[in-house]
Amino acid sequence: MSKEKGFLSTKTIKVLTRRDFVSALHGWGIYVVTVISFLLSSFFLGRYLGGIRENNIRISPDPLSGFLFFPSVIIISLYLTILSSVSVSRERDQGTLEILFYGPVNSSAFIFSKYLKEMLTYLIIVVFFFAYFWGVSGLTNLGFSLGLVKAIFLSIFLVSCWISFGLFISSLTSRVRNSILWVVGVFGALWALYFGQGLLLSLSTEEMPAFLSYIGGAVSVIYQAVWWISPLSYLSRGMDAVNVGSIWLYGMSILYSIIYSVVLIILSIFILKKKGVRG
Amino acid sequence: MRKIVIFWGVFFGLLLHLQATSMAQAPIMSEQLVYSLNVYNGKGYGGAFTPQTEDTIYLIANKNSAIFARTTLVYFWPITAKFMAGWQTLNEKVEGSLEILKEGKLVKSLKPQDNSLYYPEGYWGENSVLSIDEEARTYYEKYKKAVDEYYQKISEFYKARIEHRKKMDEFLEEIKKRREAGEEFTSQEIEKSIPKEPKPPEGPKFYTTEPRQDYIINLPAGTYRIRIRAEGGTIIQDSQKNLVVFTSRRTGGTGYEIIPGNRWTMREPCDDPARIIYAAGKNTLYFNPFTQDEYNELYYNKLEDPQNPGRVERWRWVHITPIKDVTLLFLKGKEVLQRVKRLPYSVKQVPGATLGYNIIEYDQEKQPYEKPTFEGYKLDLSPTLENTGYQINLEKKTGGFFKGGKREVRLVRKENSRLLYALSIFPLVIGVVVFLKRRRRLFP
Numbered sequence: 001m002s003k004e005k006g007f008l009s010t011k012t013i014k015v016l017t018r019r020d021f022v023s024a025l026h027g028w029g030i031y032v033v034t035v036i037s038f039l040l041s042s043f044f045l046g047r048y049l050g051g052i053r054e055n056n057i058r059i060s061p062d063p064l065s066g067f068l069f070f071p072s073v074i075i076i077s078l079y080l081t082i083l084s085s086v087s088v089s090r091e092r093d094q095g096t097l098e099i100l101f102y103g104p105v106n107s108s109a110f111i112f113s114k115y116l117k118e119m120l121t122y123l124i125i126v127v128f129f130f131a132y133f134w135g136v137s138g139l140t141n142l143g144f145s146l147g148l149v150k151a152i153f154l155s156i157f158l159v160s161c162w163i164s165f166g167l168f169i170s171s172l173t174s175r176v177r178n179s180i181l182w183v184v185g186v187f188g189a190l191w192a193l194y195f196g197q198g199l200l201l202s203l204s205t206e207e208m209p210a211f212l213s214y215i216g217g218a219v220s221v222i223y224q225a226v227w228w229i230s231p232l233s234y235l236s237r238g239m240d241a242v243n244v245g246s247i248w249l250y251g252m253s254i255l256y257s258i259i260y261s262v263v264l265i266i267l268s269i270f271i272l273k274k275k276g277v278r279g
Numbered sequence: 280m281r282k283i284v285i286f287w288g289v290f291f292g293l294l295l296h297l298q299a300t301s302m303a304q305a306p307i308m309s310e311q312l313v314y315s316l317n318v319y320n321g322k323g324y325g326g327a328f329t330p331q332t333e334d335t336i337y338l339i340a341n342k343n344s345a346i347f348a349r350t351t352l353v354y355f356w357p358i359t360a361k362f363m364a365g366w367q368t369l370n371e372k373v374e375g376s377l378e379i380l381k382e383g384k385l386v387k388s389l390k391p392q393d394n395s396l397y398y399p400e401g402y403w404g405e406n407s408v409l410s411i412d413e414e415a416r417t418y419y420e421k422y423k424k425a426v427d428e429y430y431q432k433i434s435e436f437y438k439a440r441i442e443h444r445k446k447m448d449e450f451l452e453e454i455k456k457r458r459e460a461g462e463e464f465t466s467q468e469i470e471k472s473i474p475k476e477p478k479p480p481e482g483p484k485f486y487t488t489e490p491r492q493d494y495i496i497n498l499p500a501g502t503y504r505i506r507i508r509a510e511g512g513t514i515i516q517d518s519q520k521n522l523v524v525f526t527s528r529r530t531g532g533t534g535y536e537i538i539p540g541n542r543w544t545m546r547e548p549c550d551d552p553a554r555i556i557y558a559a560g561k562n563t564l565y566f567n568p569f570t571q572d573e574y575n576e577l578y579y580n581k582l583e584d585p586q587n588p589g590r591v592e593r594w595r596w597v598h599i600t601p602i603k604d605v606t607l608l609f610l611k612g613k614e615v616l617q618r619v620k621r622l623p624y625s626v627k628q629v630p631g632a633t634l635g636y637n638i639i640e641y642d643q644e645k646q647p648y649e650k651p652t653f654e655g656y657k658l659d660l661s662p663t664l665e666n667t668g669y670q671i672n673l674e675k676k677t678g679g680f681f682k683g684g685k686r687e688v689r690l691v692r693k694e695n696s697r698l699l700y701a702l703s704i705f706p707l708v709i710g711v712v713v714f715l716k717r718r719r720r721l722f723p
Contacts, residue, residue: 026717031710038703049559049696056562057539059549128706135702139695141666143555143687240592249592 009109016105016113020087021120029079030121034128037075041132044071049140061243064133065147070239073155076125077162077235078187080118084166085183086176087114088272093176107272111167115265118163119156126152151242154250157257158238161231164264171268171275190232197223234260306354308365312373312517313353315364317345317396317493318582321527321572322599323407324396325583330362333585335521337578340500343409345394345493348373348507348518361586375507375515377494379522386503391492395419398486405600415490422487432480439477446474498524523581527572527597533673533683534571534596537564538655540638543626549686550596556671556688561662563638565624565655566607568673568684569598605673605681607656609688616669619658623651666690 024030045063052058088111091097100110129152137144166183173179200216227233234257241249314329319342329336330353338344349372352365379387395415397408410418450473454464507518534550540563549556550571558564573596574582577589609617623641641651658671673684 025713028710028714031706034706035704038706039700042699042703045699046696049691049693052557052559052691053693055539056541056558056560057537057547057564058557059537059547059554060557061551061553062555128709131705132702135705136699139692139698139702141668141689141692142557143668143689147553 009104009106012104012106012109013113013116016100016110017116017120020114020117024083024117024121025124029083030124033076033079034125037072038128038132040075041069041072041136045136045140045142062143062145062147064136064142065145065151065242069129069133069148069151069155070235072129073158073235076122077159077231080122080159081162081166081183081187081231082180083121084114084118084163085170085173085179087118088167088170088268089173089179090176092174108269111171111265111269111272114167114170115163115261118166119160122156122159122163126156129155147242150250154238154242154253157254157261158231158235160261161234161257161264164261164268165231167268168264168271171271174275190226190230193219193223193226193230194232194236228260231260306356308352308354308368310350310369311353312348312350312515313364314346314520315349316585317394317409319344319409320579320582321574321597322405324409327584328364329520329585330364331517332362333520333581335523335581336505336585337523337525337581338496338498339582340498340524340526343394343411343495343497345409345495346377347391347493348375348377348515361584373507373515373518375509375518377496378506378508379496379498380504380506381501387498388508389494389496392495393490394493394495395490396488399484401484402486409495410487411495418487419490422483422485425483425485429480429482436477436479443474443476450474496522498522500524500526523578525575525578527574528594529573531682532571532573532596533602533681534569534598535686536567536569536598538567538653539564543636543638543653550598552683552685554686556686557691558660558688559691559693562660564658564660565638565653566619566658566671567653567655568602568605568607568681570600570602571596571598573597602673602681602684603654604676605684606676607658608672608674609658610670610672611667617658618674619656621654621656623654624657625649626652660688660690664690666692 048058048063088097091100097110133148133152134144136142169182169186170179173182197219200212200219234253237249237256238253241253311331313331314336316327316329316336317324318327319339321339324344336346349370351371352369353362354365355361356363377389378385379389392411393415394409394411395418397410397418398404399406399408454469458464501524503522503524505518505520505522507515509515532550532552534548537547537549537556539545539547543565556564573594575589575591576593576595577591579595579597580587580589603621605621607619607621608615609619624638625641625646627637627639629635629637638652641649667690669688669690671684671686671688673681675681
């Protein structure tokens with residue numbers, strides 16, 4: 001095996017990442033999605049300030065690092081997951097993957113460059129986050145706290161889970177349409193499962209009709225089964241860690257996210273190798 | 280015609296009957312062996328019961344807690360979504376000895392002991408102590424004696440009051456006669472010679488419950504299993520439960536109960552030092568500081584009531600004793616803006632049909648027959664204060680700050696909430712700049 005075709009050729013990764021990253025910066029997607037996520041945060045923030053206005057007082061942990069930041073992360077995560085999910089299948093669909101693999105590109109360098117590109121895109125969004133929340137803090141005096149900095153830092157690892165999840169889906173599918181359908185479907189199903197479980201847990205088993213208690217049991221089992229698979233549970237764990245303020249939970253959340261990302265990237269490389277450039 | 284009348288008569292009769300049955304639906308009761316609990320909760324004792332649906336009892340380590348097994352009727356109460364015990368209908372003691380096992384080995388076998396609760400500040404006071412055996416009986420005897428003495432004093436007071444009325448009548452009669460005879464008196468002279476009204480006696484300040492027989496558990500932290508062995512040596516069915524004995528994670532913190540002046544009944548806790556007090560506009564806040572211990576949320580919630588929900592990965596602060604001998608400081612950085620003393624306050628309804636109330640400082644001389652509604656440290660947040668970050672802290676009499684008493688107070692700018700939407704658009708502006716730069720580079 002030549003040096004250029006090594007497991008992780010730095011030069012190849014650099015070139016591929018740069019090509020995709022510059023293309024992402026010149027597109028409108030990153031800006032439009034960030035604006036949508038900020039509008040959503042502004043909406044929640046407006047309601048939060050409305051609550052203070054009504055009662056003249058509110059006692060809570062820093063709202064910016066808690067429930068006001070994470071809606072933005074969810075929107076951005078969905079966008080980056082879709083982007084990463086189409087990244088492999090689009091190149092495969094258009095035939096560019098085959099051309100790239102005639103050159104000094106291999107599966108690991110290709111997948112890794114795609115992952116890096118999405119992570120760099122998110123780091124640009126992190127800069128926007130800092131600017132937006134600094135502005136929010138100045139306008140409302142809610143305070144730019146250390147908790148918010150911790151939440152933003154943690155979000156890098158949580159988003160990494162979503163990106164690697166998207167790449168994994170992408171390596172499995174051959175067509176762009178299928179990738180998007182899979183990601184949106186899985187995203188929707190995970191959300192439905194997350195909310196469904198919360199809703200069923202809030203009902204009393206005594207009042208619940210028999211069929212609902214069976215569904216509740218099944219949902220609970222599925223929820224437990226996907227607890228370590230779903231990137232949503234990593235986000236939920238991360239939110240808890242920031243809200244509770246536990247350093248241990250915070251550290252574990254980062255560690256779990258890294259392990260999750262590494263496992264999915266390795267799986268994606270393995271699948272791409274197995275399926276080949278034509279799928 | 281008669282058929283139609285009969286039809287509608289039967290129809291409405293059935294309808295009313297159905298409505299009546301649905302309104303008076305009796306809960307389904309089932310006979311169960313339950314544990315009645317009187318457990319130490321960090322500041323005193325609280326009662327609860329463990330139905331069959333709960334397989335674990337939670338207790339605080341190295342403190343006496345009283346439990347006892349009883350057979351009662353249990354029913355589900357949908358309003359609170361909890362099981363309730365029908366003690367009035369059935370309350371049968373389950374006799375035997377309580378066995379405590381750790382990792383399958385018997386560590387203790389307990390017999391029921393006399394115990395009673397002693398409330399040093401009265402039944403409504405914040406503290407209670409569980410006394411056992413001879414001490415329980417002595418406390419109860421002491422309480423009974425104090426109650427008997429009180430009734431004796433009450434009887435003497437009524438006699439003294441009748442005597443006082445007689446003397447008063449005689450005194451008034453005498454004054455009247457002397458006035459008619461042309462004698463004149465100053466109000467001071469009358470006040471000096473008027474018969475003094477007897478004061479009603481004060482009841483016993485403490486309270487003690489009648490001794491009862493329970494198993495007294497006092498164990499180090501750990502997980503155990505309990506069961507009841509009957510006199511004949513058999514294990515009583517449904518008496519086996521898990522027992523989790525736990526301690527606090529952190530002790531000696533400072534928590535606050537905040538009473539907002541604009542809705543004094545809605546008290547807000549501010550226990551976690553990471554919590555921030557956000558305020559807007561003119562407001563008055565009354566702070567009540569407490570020492571507090573931090574317990575596992577699930578364990579403590581289950582200790583208070585075994586049917587309470589909770590999360591094992593969360594922690595909660597529990598108020599233990601009020602902090603009184605301190606001064607509350609309102610600070611901006613290191614600059615002290617206000618020094619506040621703890622004072623009693625009375626809540627007075629606005630007279631007339633108008634709804635509303637005023638919170639006034641309690642004055643014992645002006646309100647001799649009233650008790651203050653609450654005590655606290657009053658902090659006025661004036662609308663002229665700069666919208667920025669402030670702190671509150673507790674200064675000890677001996678100097679220095681009380682541990683964990685610092686909290687952040689932020690006065691928010693609510694008028695800027697509409698500008699947030701404008702702020703959200705800035706990434707799009709950057710996008711336009713990038714687009715124009717690229718366009719200029721491609722098409723110079």
